[in-house]
Amino acid sequence: MEDLKLSRKEREYLRHRQEILQVALKLFSERGFHNVSMHEIAQKSEFAVGTLYKFFSKKEDLYLALILEKAREFRSALTAALQTPGDEMKKIRTWLEAKIRLFMDSLDFVRLYVAETRGGSFNIKAGLDKEIKKNYEMTLKEIEALFASGIKKKLFAKFDPHLLAVALEGISNAFLFEHLEHPDKHWLDANLILEIFFQQVYTGGAHG
Amino acid sequence: MEDLKLSRKEREYLRHRQEILQVALKLFSERGFHNVSMHEIAQKSEFAVGTLYKFFSKKEDLYLALILEKAREFRSALTAALQTPGDEMKKIRTWLEAKIRLFMDSLDFVRLYVAETRGGSFNIKAGLDKEIKKNYEMTLKEIEALFASGIKKKLFAKFDPHLLAVALEGISNAFLFEHLEHPDKHWLDANLILEIFFQQVYTGGAHG
DNA sequence: CCAAAAGATGAACCAATATTCACAATACGA
DNA sequence: TCGTATTGTGAATATTGGTTCATCTTTTGG
Numbered sequence: 049m050e051d052l053k054l055s056r057k058e059r060e061y062l063r064h065r066q067e068i069l070q071v072a073l074k075l076f077s078e079r080g081f082h083n084v085s086m087h088e089i090a091q092k093s094e095f096a097v098g099t100l101y102k103f104f105s106k107k108e109d110l111y112l113a114l115i116l117e118k119a120r121e122f123r124s125a126l127t128a129a130l131q132t133p134g135d136e137m138k139k140i141r142t143w144l145e146a147k148i149r150l151f152m153d154s155l156d157f158v159r160l161y162v163a164e165t166r167g168g169s170f171n172i173k174a175g176l177d178k179e180i181k182k183n184y185e186m187t188l189k190e191i192e193a194l195f196a197s198g199i200k201k202k203l204f205a206k207f208d209p210h211l212l213a214v215a216l217e218g219i220s221n222a223f224l225f226e227h228l229e230h231p232d233k234h235w236l237d238a239n240l241i242l243e244i245f246f247q248q249v250y251t252g253g254a255h256g
Numbered sequence: 257m258e259d260l261k262l263s264r265k266e267r268e269y270l271r272h273r274q275e276i277l278q279v280a281l282k283l284f285s286e287r288g289f290h291n292v293s294m295h296e297i298a299q300k301s302e303f304a305v306g307t308l309y310k311f312f313s314k315k316e317d318l319y320l321a322l323i324l325e326k327a328r329e330f331r332s333a334l335t336a337a338l339q340t341p342g343d344e345m346k347k348i349r350t351w352l353e354a355k356i357r358l359f360m361d362s363l364d365f366v367r368l369y370v371a372e373t374r375g376g377s378f379n380i381k382a383g384l385d386k387e388i389k390k391n392y393e394m395t396l397k398e399i400e401a402l403f404a405s406g407i408k409k410k411l412f413a414k415f416d417p418h419l420l421a422v423a424l425e426g427i428s429n430a431f432l433f434e435h436l437e438h439p440d441k442h443w444l445d446a447n448l449i450l451e452i453f454f455q456q457v458y459t460g461g462a463h464g
Numbered sequence: 465c466c467a468a469a470a471g472a473t474g475a476a477c478c479a480a481t482a483t484t485c486a487c488a489a490t491a492c493g494a
Numbered sequence: 495t496c497g498t499a500t501t502g503t504g505a506a507t508a509t510t511g512g513t514t515c516a517t518c519t520t521t522t523g524g
Contacts, residue, residue, distance in 0.1 A: 057470095057521095081290075082289075082290040085510085085511055085512080086511075086512060086513085087511070087512090090474090095472080095473090096472060096473040096474055097473085097474065097512090097513085098472070098473055098474065098513090098514080098515080099471080099472055099473070099474095101512095101513070101514080102471075102472075105513095106512085106513085107511095107512065107513090137458065163371070181437075202459060203458070203459065203460070204457055204458060204459060205455065205456060205457050205458075205459055207451070207452055207457065208442075210442075211431075211442065211448065211452060212452065212457065214430050214431060214434045215427045215430060215431070215449075215452050215453070217430055218426045218427045218428075218429060218430020218431070218433075219423045219426045219427050219430070220426075221426060221430070222422050222423060222425055222426020222427070222429070222430075223419075223422060223423070223426070225426075226422050229389075234416075234418075234419065240419065241423075243415070244415055244419060244420065244423050245423070245457060246456070246457045246458035247413065247456060247457075247458065248413060248454070248455060248456035249412055249413050249415065249420065249453060249454045249455075250345065250411070250412060250413075250454035250455065251410060251411065251412060251413055252411070265491095265500090269501095293480080293481055293482080294481075294482060294483080295481075295482090298504090303502075303503090304502060304503040304504055305482090305483085305503085305504065306483090306484080306485080306502070306503055306504065307501080307502050307503070307504095309482095309483070309484080310501075310502075313483095314482085314483085315481095315482065315483090
């Protein structure tokens, strides 16, 4: 984002910090917070344990920084996607496409993020929990607003917009998880998800 | 299930075992595997630490037993719900109602289960992972079969039945999670979920 | 080239806690 | 009632792994 005007020292500091975070992300995403030791992060990132503590004062802080920074990145990318011009349907499509792309590009983070948002956030203490949840709620609110205005225009059927947002999140996440488990089986496709969500599934036996 | 023909000793053994599991479930569901100590489980269940090890040879085994036994219980209840007479739509409705009821009746377990199935199962080692996943896949397969036969009868629109099953799971879980977070906000209602899932959401601007 | 500062190191320390086991309490059958 | 078997106990042990800090290395400015 805003690089420049950083001294060489500062850039190096940030690069080192990033390297640590990257190694930690890989490890945490594979085995979770408690099954990864600082010693291992140190070894894999080719720093000494003590050095890690120059960057992060506690193991928990390292983890926290990891999740929060990525989560903010995700959120801003998704919010940006909503700024696309077009009607509500178009915006939702763009948003979903962005979401799929983001997830596919950082599957390891997704696992961790999911564990945090959905898994009762056992792994770490409060604080993280709070911001992550708020983050999620805000995304939900944005989608909700989109539905609300779409309903006003009679573009969408008249359901509670909040529930629609929850449902769309749910359905798209389900597909993403499915893909996480069986990457080869189905290709992730925004159109398919949107069709199932928006089209009529129950025909009641009408001639198909 | 099949009680009787157990000696008093055996019944007592099982009762003790259950008491331990129950206490452990409460604790694990609140704070996760790693943030609960055997000593605490011992204290809260009013047994000595050593006694716990008479029932479960490792902490992990205790956790494992806990999840697996409840998961099997869930699964058999859901499978039973699918045996209800009626057409595919009716079966799905009954299944969803059973699912909602089950979840509502054991919110603490649900948190743990979700953490396991969705959260990359960091908490414990393999083995559990495998059975839980298979369990989930089988439920999915059952729903999928329902969709497949419903589609053949032209009761449902012609989508990939597997994807429909994933979508329905996703949408219903999303509502369950939403309810976990905001128990007061919306009342969990199978009809509402089914409407959003099965009815047409996108009208394309038709007169509403 | 040198001294002071900044950065990096990893052995050692220590707290937390899973697990063991020698012993005590209790139940049981004779 | 008594000896044996079963069950329960919890202090002691062992291990793991987070954190510290005295020391070494590198950089910097003169």
